[in-house]
Amino acid sequence: MSNKAARNLFILGSLFFFAIFLGLTYDTMGKLDKRAPEITEQVNAGKMVWHKYDCIGCHTILGNGSYFAPDLTKATERKPKGYLKRFLMDPKSANPNASMPKLGIRDEEADDLIAFLDWNSKVDTNGWPPKPILAAAGGVAGKELTEGQKLYQSLGCAACHLIDGIGGTTGPELTTVGARRDRAWLIGHFKNPEEYVKNSAMPKVEAPEADIEKLADYMITLK
Amino acid sequence: MSIKYQSQKIAEYFYTFAVVLFLVQVVVGIIAALQFIWPSFFILNFNTIRTLHINALVVWLLTGLMGATYYVVPEESETELWSLPLAKLQFWATVVAITAVVLGYIWMGLNPQANSPIMGITPLNEGREYIEAPRWADVLIVISVLLFLFINFMTMLKTKKWTGIQGTLIGGLTVLALMYLPGMFYTKSMVKDQFWWWWVVHLWVEGAWEVIAGALLAFMLMKVVGARREVVEKWMYIEVGFVMFTGILGTGHHYYWIGTPGYWLWVGGIFSSLEPLPLLFMVWDAFRTTREARNVENRAGLYYTVAHAIFNFVGAGLWGVIHTLPQINKWTHGTQITTAHGHLAFYGAYVLLVLAMIYITLPAIRGVKAFNASRAFQSFWWMTISMVFIVLTITGAGMVQVYMERLMGLDYVAVKANYNMWFWILRAIFGVGFLIGVGIFVIDFFRLGKEPAPAVTAAPERL
Numbered sequence: 001m002s003n004k005a006a007r008n009l010f011i012l013g014s015l016f017f018f019a020i021f022l023g024l025t026y027d028t029m030g031k032l033d034k035r036a037p038e039i040t041e042q043v044n045a046g047k048m049v050w051h052k053y054d055c056i057g058c059h060t061i062l063g064n065g066s067y068f069a070p071d072l073t074k075a076t077e078r079k080p081k082g083y084l085k086r087f088l089m090d091p092k093s094a095n096p097n098a099s100m101p102k103l104g105i106r107d108e109e110a111d112d113l114i115a116f117l118d119w120n121s122k123v124d125t126n127g128w129p130p131k132p133i134l135a136a137a138g139g140v141a142g143k144e145l146t147e148g149q150k151l152y153q154s155l156g157c158a159a160c161h162l163i164d165g166i167g168g169t170t171g172p173e174l175t176t177v178g179a180r181r182d183r184a185w186l187i188g189h190f191k192n193p194e195e196y197v198k199n200s201a202m203p204k205v206e207a208p209e210a211d212i213e214k215l216a217d218y219m220i221t222l223k
Numbered sequence: 224m225s226i227k228y229q230s231q232k233i234a235e236y237f238y239t240f241a242v243v244l245f246l247v248q249v250v251v252g253i254i255a256a257l258q259f260i261w262p263s264f265f266i267l268n269f270n271t272i273r274t275l276h277i278n279a280l281v282v283w284l285l286t287g288l289m290g291a292t293y294y295v296v297p298e299e300s301e302t303e304l305w306s307l308p309l310a311k312l313q314f315w316a317t318v319v320a321i322t323a324v325v326l327g328y329i330w331m332g333l334n335p336q337a338n339s340p341i342m343g344i345t346p347l348n349e350g351r352e353y354i355e356a357p358r359w360a361d362v363l364i365v366i367s368v369l370l371f372l373f374i375n376f377m378t379m380l381k382t383k384k385w386t387g388i389q390g391t392l393i394g395g396l397t398v399l400a401l402m403y404l405p406g407m408f409y410t411k412s413m414v415k416d417q418f419w420w421w422w423v424v425h426l427w428v429e430g431a432w433e434v435i436a437g438a439l440l441a442f443m444l445m446k447v448v449g450a451r452r453e454v455v456e457k458w459m460y461i462e463v464g465f466v467m468f469t470g471i472l473g474t475g476h477h478y479y480w481i482g483t484p485g486y487w488l489w490v491g492g493i494f495s496s497l498e499p500l501p502l503l504f505m506v507w508d509a510f511r512t513t514r515e516a517r518n519v520e521n522r523a524g525l526y527y528t529v530a531h532a533i534f535n536f537v538g539a540g541l542w543g544v545i546h547t548l549p550q551i552n553k554w555t556h557g558t559q560i561t562t563a564h565g566h567l568a569f570y571g572a573y574v575l576l577v578l579a580m581i582y583i584t585l586p587a588i589r590g591v592k593a594f595n596a597s598r599a600f601q602s603f604w605w606m607t608i609s610m611v612f613i614v615l616t617i618t619g620a621g622m623v624q625v626y627m628e629r630l631m632g633l634d635y636v637a638v639k640a641n642y643n644m645w646f647w648i649l650r651a652i653f654g655v656g657f658l659i660g661v662g663i664f665v666i667d668f669f670r671l672g673k674e675p676a677p678a679v680t681a682a683p684e685r686l
């Protein structure tokens with residue numbers, strides 16, 4: 001091949017592939033809005049707040065950004081909104097172990113941010129982030145789960161609490177909670193956390209009385 | 224070694240600024256690494272530190288490449304630069320603009336409210352990774368780059384030599400400038416925001432910049448071993464051609480999970496898996512060309528050139544391809560695996576490229592016949608070994624993270640603060656090793672040719 005032919009191959013080939021890329025981009029642009037909820041004024045305001053505080057300098061969203069702090073794509077699915085709002089405005093008041101700094105996010109800015117995060121959580125991401133396969137397998141080592149254990153999973157308690165090293169670190173660890181609390185305390189606390197723990201960041205457990213009791217029964221076995 | 228055209232000296236201005244920013248980048252990188260261990264270690268939060276780290280990186284690489292271009296174009300065109308005063312103006316304007324941007328980042332870091340939007344635009348920090356520079360700075364950067372391209376283009380017009388190397392170099396730089404534009408408008412949708420953001424980031428490092436690297440590799444092979452132009456230019460076209468054929472549609476590997484249609488899994492998976500090929504061609508090209516080389520005067524230059532080709536392939540090619548298939552990327556997307564790849568790729572492809580260009584052109588600019596290359600080798604090994612270990616450490620952290628967080632469902636913070644702590648500590652230690660290497664390099668940069676003539680490496684060597 002002569003140098004001239006090689007050069008022409010480079011230039012024309014590049015243009016060819018760029019043309020295909022432009023075509024795909026055009027097609028994609030037409031499809032994006034259908035794959036995500038409508039963008040309200042508040043969602044857009046939240047996006048501006050996101051940029052203003054440079055949240056992406058620590059977090060990823062849709063998996064892109066910095067890897068210093070958790071991905072926020074599904075933040076509003078994983079954490080109750082009341083908790084999130086308190087956390088955004090003053091992280092340590094919601095979770096004493098938080099290492100996120102208090103940035104000065106104001107009340108309405110926090111609401112806007114949550115609307116923005118909620119929008120992101122509803123984008124059709126081709127199934128990302130994937131469900132953890134090992135945890136989803138459940139009933140570790142073939143052991144059947146008790147009713148209380150199943151409720152603990154389905155109500156999403158593990159998003160914030162840790163049992164035997166598995167779960168979130170937002171709330172207190174529950175590995176030995178049965179040694180600290182009795183059944184009545186646990187039931188009362190589920191129904192109205194703030195009555196039992198001052199300024200508690202935990203949301204009320206929204207479940208029928210019978211389920212709340214089963215959950216408490218499970219808790220007292222943790223010793 | 225000496226220069227043929229006085230205006231080539233302008234390259235040293237750019238190199239000096241680049242070298243200083245390199246030092247800043249790495250010092251700031253160590254602060255970032257320590258914040259993984261103690262999150263509130265420094266007066267500035269991690270996000271500001273990281274912004275400084277990656278912006279310093281991109282800017283010093285770009286200024287380094289600008290310097291290299293101002294050296295290459297007069298040489299290839301066989302004439303003085305079209306306007307040296309204008310080139311100097313472009314240099315100082317760039318320095319002033321960059322300094323202003325950095326001060327803005329620090330101010331915003333100390334007082335986030337200072338970044339409150341004015342007419343819908345955040346004035347100090349755009350809050351978008353790599354392109355944090357605010358809109359006013361974007362405009363200044365574009366003006367500076369256009370001026371830079373204009374000066375070089377006018378220089379080429381003076382003699383109309385149109386060599387393949389300078390044509391490809393300027394072509395790559397033009398695409399680089401154009402690909403900055405998709406990052407300069409606001410979109411309400413976070414999905415579209417990221418879609419266009421990847422045009423900048425991906426089409427830079429896996430498109431335009433690799434083309435520039437291909438052109439400079441050809442130039443360096445001619446310089447250090449006297450390779451024949453026809454041969455290196457032909458291989459250059461093939462290399463950069465395949466970079467574009469695979470890299471453009473390879474952008475799809477960033478469009479798997481951000482809200483884009485499913486066909487990108489196919490497009491991105493297939494084309495990005497082929498991206499290591501042209502990088503392998505470059506390694507082969509470097510070996511084939513240098514193998515028969517006999518009288519190599521500039522051993523440091525040769526060393527860095529070949530190392531650049533190898534680590535470009537390892538960092539970008541291998542560490543890129545391991546997580547580029549959608550089936551794997553689904554689990555590793557946005558984890559420490561990405562950081563490991565980012566470090567080795569930037570180091571191999573572009574840090575070593577700019578350092579190689581410096582070692583090849585600086586002796587000529589300073590008019591030294593031969594120089595003692597021992598510091599160049601020392602800094603190379605300090606930096607390279609440390610970087611390899613940083614990358615292995617962070618790859619380990621990434622594997623633990625993928626297993627525990629993504630597969631088992633443990634909380635992100637629990638994995639980071641408990642299971643990965645040793646990896647963070649090791650990274651910080653190897654980071655200091657890297658800093659030592661950079662320190663040796665910086666000393667060498669400022670002393671090269673300014674010391675009494677060396678006794679060793681002066682004589683031509685048999686390889």
Ligand code: HEM
Binds near residue numbers: 063429477557566
């Ligand atoms: C010199 C060339 C390259 C450089 C400098 C580079 C650098 C980077 C950086 C810095 C990121 C992270 C971006 C972020 O902060 O979100 C990244 C992501 C990525 N790169 Fe590269 N890269 C290069 C080449 C390649 C190649 C050749 C491949 C594939 C064969 C590749 C595959 C990937 C993939 C799959 C990701 C996304 C990771 C994720 O999903 O989190 N890269 N690259």
Ligand code: HEM
Binds near residue numbers: 259565651
């Ligand atoms: C002393 C050496 C260095 C240390 C300790 C260091 C540390 C760090 C840390 C802690 C981060 C943040 C990662 C995260 O968000 O989780 C980072 C990001 C980054 N660093 Fe470095 N760094 C060093 C040198 C370098 C060098 C030499 C380069 C270029 C070759 C580089 C390129 C980058 C890039 C591109 C990113 C952002 C993308 C990513 O995280 O993948 N760093 N670095």
Ligand SMILES: [Fe+2]
Binds near residue numbers: 476
């Ligand atoms: Fe990419």
